[in-house]
Amino acid sequence: MPLVKNARIITDLFVHVADGVELAGDGAILVTAERFLADPEALLRRAGKVGVIWPNNRDLDGLVPYLDRLAVVALVFPTFRDGRAYSQARLLRERHGYDGELRATGQILRDQFVFMTRAGFDAFEVKKDADADAFADTMKRYSVFYQPTGDGRVTALHRRQQLRHSESAEQ
Amino acid sequence: MTSPLEQKKIKITGPSMVTANRTWDGAVVYRTGQKGWSTELRDAAIVRTSDDARALLAEGVADDVGAIGAYIAPVELKEGGKIGPGNLREQIRSEGVTIDISVPA
Amino acid sequence: MYAYDELDRTLINERVSEFRDQVKRRLSGELTEDEFKILRLQNGVYLQLHAYMFRVAIPYGTLSSKQMRRFAHVARRYDRDYGHFTTRQNIQFNWIKLSELPDALADLAEVGIHAMQTSGNNMRNVTSDQWAGVAPGEIEDPRIWSELIRQHTTLHPEFSFLPRKFKIAITASEHDRAAIKIHDIGLRLHKNADGETGFEVLVGGGLGRTPFIAKTIKPFVPGRDILSYIEAILRVYNQYGRRDNIYKARIKILVHELGIEKFSKEVDEEWRLMGDVGLTLDHTAIEEVRSRFSYPAYEKLPHMPDELKQAAHDPLFERWRKNSVFPHKVQGYSIVVLSLKPVGGPPGDASADQMDAIADLADRYSFGEIRVGHEQNLALPHVAKRDLPALFKTLDRLGLATPNVNLVTDIIACPGLDYCSLANARSIPIAQELTRRFANHDTASLIGRLHINISGCINACGHHHVGHIGILGVEKNGEEFYQITIGGRADENAQMGTLIGPAVPYAEVADVIEDIVEAYLALRDRPEELFVDAVKRLGVEPFKERVYATR
Numbered sequence: 066m067p068l069v070k071n072a073r074i075i076t077d078l079f080v081h082v083a084d085g086v087e088l089a090g091d092g093a094i095l096v097t098a099e100r101f102l103a104d105p106e107a108l109l110r111r112a113g114k115v116g117v118i119w120p121n122n123r124d125l126d127g128l129v130p131y132l133d134r135l136a137v138v139a140l141v142f143p144t145f146r147d148g149r150a151y152s153q154a155r156l157l158r159e160r161h162g163y164d165g166e167l168r169a170t171g172q173i174l175r176d177q178f179v180f181m182t183r184a185g186f187d188a189f190e191v192k193k194d195a196d197a198d199a200f201a202d203t204m205k206r207y208s209v210f211y212q213p214t215g216d217g218r219v220t221a222l223h224r225r226q227q228l229r230h231s232e233s234a235e236q
Numbered sequence: 237m238t239s240p241l242e243q244k245k246i247k248i249t250g251p252s253m254v255t256a257n258r259t260w261d262g263a264v265v266y267r268t269g270q271k272g273w274s275t276e277l278r279d280a281a282i283v284r285t286s287d288d289a290r291a292l293l294a295e296g297v298a299d300d301v302g303a304i305g306a307y308i309a310p311v312e313l314k315e316g317g318k319i320g321p322g323n324l325r326e327q328i329r330s331e332g333v334t335i336d337i338s339v340p341a
Numbered sequence: 342m343y344a345y346d347e348l349d350r351t352l353i354n355e356r357v358s359e360f361r362d363q364v365k366r367r368l369s370g371e372l373t374e375d376e377f378k379i380l381r382l383q384n385g386v387y388l389q390l391h392a393y394m395f396r397v398a399i400p401y402g403t404l405s406s407k408q409m410r411r412f413a414h415v416a417r418r419y420d421r422d423y424g425h426f427t428t429r430q431n432i433q434f435n436w437i438k439l440s441e442l443p444d445a446l447a448d449l450a451e452v453g454i455h456a457m458q459t460s461g462n463n464m465r466n467v468t469s470d471q472w473a474g475v476a477p478g479e480i481e482d483p484r485i486w487s488e489l490i491r492q493h494t495t496l497h498p499e500f501s502f503l504p505r506k507f508k509i510a511i512t513a514s515e516h517d518r519a520a521i522k523i524h525d526i527g528l529r530l531h532k533n534a535d536g537e538t539g540f541e542v543l544v545g546g547g548l549g550r551t552p553f554i555a556k557t558i559k560p561f562v563p564g565r566d567i568l569s570y571i572e573a574i575l576r577v578y579n580q581y582g583r584r585d586n587i588y589k590a591r592i593k594i595l596v597h598e599l600g601i602e603k604f605s606k607e608v609d610e611e612w613r614l615m616g617d618v619g620l621t622l623d624h625t626a627i628e629e630v631r632s633r634f635s636y637p638a639y640e641k642l643p644h645m646p647d648e649l650k651q652a653a654h655d656p657l658f659e660r661w662r663k664n665s666v667f668p669h670k671v672q673g674y675s676i677v678v679l680s681l682k683p684v685g686g687p688p689g690d691a692s693a694d695q696m697d698a699i700a701d702l703a704d705r706y707s708f709g710e711i712r713v714g715h716e717q718n719l720a721l722p723h724v725a726k727r728d729l730p731a732l733f734k735t736l737d738r739l740g741l742a743t744p745n746v747n748l749v750t751d752i753i754a755c756p757g758l759d760y761c762s763l764a765n766a767r768s769i770p771i772a773q774e775l776t777r778r779f780a781n782h783d784t785a786s787l788i789g790r791l792h793i794n795i796s797g798c799i800n801a802c803g804h805h806h807v808g809h810i811g812i813l814g815v816e817k818n819g820e821e822f823y824q825i826t827i828g829g830r831a832d833e834n835a836q837m838g839t840l841i842g843p844a845v846p847y848a849e850v851a852d853v854i855e856d857i858v859e860a861y862l863a864l865r866d867r868p869e870e871l872f873v874d875a876v877k878r879l880g881v882e883p884f885k886e887r888v889y890a891t892r
Contacts, residue, residue, distance in 0.1 A: 335773065
């Protein structure tokens with residue numbers, strides 16, 4: 066499964082470690098929320114980077130105290146019709162100020178890339194190679210956005226007001 | 237509509253066929269005995285046992301590019317082997333709406 | 342009329358390109374049907390019994406003549422020469438090919454029409470009073486707010502994969518023509534004690550298998566805060582709405598299970614934490630949208646022009662005028678409702694030729710503007726009274742002057758088993774038979790206002806729960822049966838109807854309805870007492886006794 070980050074296909078340096086499997090070495094790891102919360106300090110003391118896979122039905126409050134020490138938060142889309150992680154992503158970015166890697170994992174198709182990027186995701190475990198290859202093109206699908214989100218894209222309303230402002234300045 | 241998965245449990249009680257809608261235009265189609273689809277009910281493969289019905293359904297479901305929403309439906313075998321729809325829903329699907337759709341011009 | 346600007350048009354075109362790519366991937370097999378289904382639903386494409394069905398949005402029910410002509414074009418070029426207007430200010434085409442859909446969308450996009458979010462688990466078309474901007478006594482034009490909310494919820498990055506569909510309706514009149522109490526969010530525009538404009542916000546209404554009347558969650562939210570408040574509701578719903586069972590996924594179930602107090606607390610807490618996230622609508626933002634609604638340059642016209650006085654001698658004209666012509670906020674003008682319920686016709690259908698003709702009439706008599714209402718009728722919103730006689734003649738010729746607006750034959754009906762893959766029973770032929778039974782206008786007038794609503798299954802697209810008489814198709818041992826309720830209503834006093842007795846077979850429905858109406862005529866205490874008021878006063882029993890005594 067290809068990983069897209071910053072609009073490019075990259076090698077995933079994080080190893081998904083299943084619950085109960087012993088940690089080997091100091092490499093970067095992704096662990097489940099359960100495993101992480103069992104002993105967060107022990108995991109965070111390791112030399113290697115730590116990321117947590119956070120389920121979409123678990124309150125973010127349990128994760129928030131550790132955000133500045135996590136390298137990755139992976140949010141889950143069990144099916145692509147289940148949109149709970151979009152809200153979690155925006156809350157992490159816009160309310161809790163998380164600025165590490167925010168990874169979308171699960172059933173990810175190209176048709177969610179724009180939504181996900183706008184919600185704050187910057188890394189994507191993409192299901193199909195063709196979709197990963199199409200990432201950059203897909204992100205060009207839209208140039209107009211109605212909603213302000215934390216991604217900083219200028220909204221249609223804002224552009225209209227700027228336009229009006231510049232028109233009145235010219236007169 | 238009963239999903240193919242749920243229909244796995246279903247036992248047919250009479251002669252049946254497998255029907256779906258053609259992907260590119262949505263037209264009503266019937267699974268034939270030659271591993272294809274036809275828009276004519278008379279071309280439908282008729283199955284009489286639950287095992288055969290499930291096998292024909294599995295074959296239809298597998299052709300996801302060709303047709304969608306495949307399911308097992310009853311047929312009525314008339315004299316001379318002529319095939320007719322087995323319920324009102326299938327009658328409407330094969331013969332069209334029961335109403336006059338021409339609105340005044 | 343609302344004029345899309347360059348940005349709105351660009352977005353619509355970008356959506357068409359995206360959908361074209363999605364269709365291409367589906368037809369090549371790159372996308373499975375399971376994957377594609379959600380994508381097509383997000384753009385209004387269903388699979389029905391005979392073909393794909395394509396649902397196109399008519400935001401807040403306002404349509405230009407140019408857009409109407411484009412519907413006629415789509416009906417002719419890609420469909421079978423007709424379209425069906427729905428209860429939520431959409432039009433549906435029943436026979437469209439998937440392979441041609443991107444072209445149909447592109448043709449519609451040229452006139453600013455789209456199908457974004459007309460189905461799927463997202464924010465649906467934001468509907469409004471079909472007489473918005475022309476109804477006397479309105480607080481202000483609710484479409485400005487509908488448009489602000491439409492924009493905010495179009496391709497929303499957080500709320501495009503909600504637990505279930507989500508519908509908002511807005512009214513700004515005392516009399517609710519938008520059925521806000523049966524919506525996920527209902528908004529009633531009003532002014533508070535300080536004269537500030539804002540909304541009473543209702544939440545959790547809906548029909549379907551678990552009908553609920555919406556409850557007030559906040560009596561007043563200032564207009565400038567409405568987007569952030571809606572955002573808070575949606576965020577609570579997106580996170581906590583049930584996803585384990587499709588029949589329990591609507592917000593009404595969440596509101597019901599939590600209770601309105603607890604739900605309201607959750608929303609308030611989210612709203613407080615949200616703080617200022619750029620959603621506050623300042624004056625210029627509201628004016629920006631307001632400025633793109635244009636209003637006709639009305640003439641100063643007499644209240645009672647000579648043309649009207651003369652035409653008063655024509656009984657057919659008078660009959661139509663009294664039934665289908667409604668007061669306008671500007672003197673000398675009227676709102677004219679075009680009945681899409683001819684005797685024996687499918688409710689809400691219009692032919693391509695009718696659409697073209699209506700567009701011509703709109704240009705000639707209504708400043709190029711047409712409205713679509715939830716009763717599945719159309720309206721010309723700005724007709725000079727002097728033009729009414731001439732307009733009547735043309736409408737009559739087109740089959741659009743049936744004087745049955747709000748009467749027993751003005752039936753709301755879903756497509757039913759003739760088209761719909763979810764239906765258990767047919768709706769349209771029942772409606773057609775009823776219009777024949779009550780075809781006599783004098784009888785219909787004598788009966789007075791009476792709304793019959795018909796749904797072909799429990800999903801309630803025909804709003805049967807809130808019909809004065811509601812008819813619900815069910816299946817019993819492979820046969821079509823119909824449950825009948827009375828006493829429902831969809832207006833500001835919205836309530837669900839009550840079952841009158843056991844379900845009856847297809848062939849008996851019209852007889853039973855006739856018996857119910859006869860019972861009403863015998864039971865009402867005076868001719869002015871409407872059917873629905875008589876049911877309220879007497880309860881169901883006296884009706885049941887009369888109707889079922891002989892059965």
